[in-house]
Amino acid sequence: MIGAASEAVTGNPAPFTWVTALSMLIFCGILWLIVEYMRTHTRASMWLWGLSLLTFPLWIWGPGRDIGLINWFSWAKILSVLIPLTVVGAMRIAVAEQRQGRVWELLRNPRFLWFPYAILFLNIAEATLRDFQLDNLWNAAVGVGLCLTIPYSPRFWAVLPGRNAELVAYTTMAWNFLYTTSSRR
Numbered sequence: 001m002i003g004a005a006s007e008a009v010t011g012n013p014a015p016f017t018w019v020t021a022l023s024m025l026i027f028c029g030i031l032w033l034i035v036e037y038m039r040t041h042t043r044a045s046m047w048l049w050g051l052s053l054l055t056f057p058l059w060i061w062g063p064g065r066d067i068g069l070i071n072w073f074s075w076a077k078i079l080s081v082l083i084p085l086t087v088v089g090a091m092r093i094a095v096a097e098q099r100q101g102r103v104w105e106l107l108r109n110p111r112f113l114w115f116p117y118a119i120l121f122l123n124i125a126e127a128t129l130r131d132f133q134l135d136n137l138w139n140a141a142v143g144v145g146l147c148l149t150i151p152y153s154p155r156f157w158a159v160l161p162g163r164n165a166e167l168v169a170y171t172t173m174a175w176n177f178l179y180t181t182s183s184r185r
Contacts, residue, residue, distance in 0.1 A: 080123050081123070087116075091112065110154040113153040128144060128146075145178070157169050
């Protein structure tokens with residue numbers, strides 16, 4: 001399994017077969033169930049992402065070495081996803097449960113929406129920097145454009161009130177298209 005993952009990382013993916021298609025359908029179904037669970041269970045979501053930060057030793061000494069988790073880019077990408085997911089989870093709890101206290105009030109403050117905005121900017125900027133390093137200049141140019149055109153917070157960002165307290169960023173279809181089609185490594 002690790003060998004197959006290493007091949008995919010090096011750019012030599014396995015050929016597409018019906019097994020690949022079926023496994024991807026199953027994977028998409030499982031992923032949809034996980035996303036739905038995380039969307040409706042704010043506390044469990046926050047704790048899962050927060051505790052996943054404890055897997056850091058596996059990135060260094062575990063199978064992460066064998067699948068390319070040895071450079072700054074891989075670690076920065078993982079951390080720039082897990083840390084914000086944990087903080088956004090806390091923001092969702094603050095809004096959903098209307099908890100009292102300085103930290104909870106800070107997390108509910110609309111100005112705190114600049115945090116996920118800044119993390120999205122950082123995430124795109126990391127990939128853009130990597131694209132420049134790899135001489136993938138067209139993709140890097142798209143990354144710069146995406147960074148410059150992220151819809152501003154808190155005007156276009158909100159944590160919706162209610163039981164699920166979902167974080168919503170109101171973006172355009174064109175921005176979403178560029179974000180999802182540019183090959184972010």
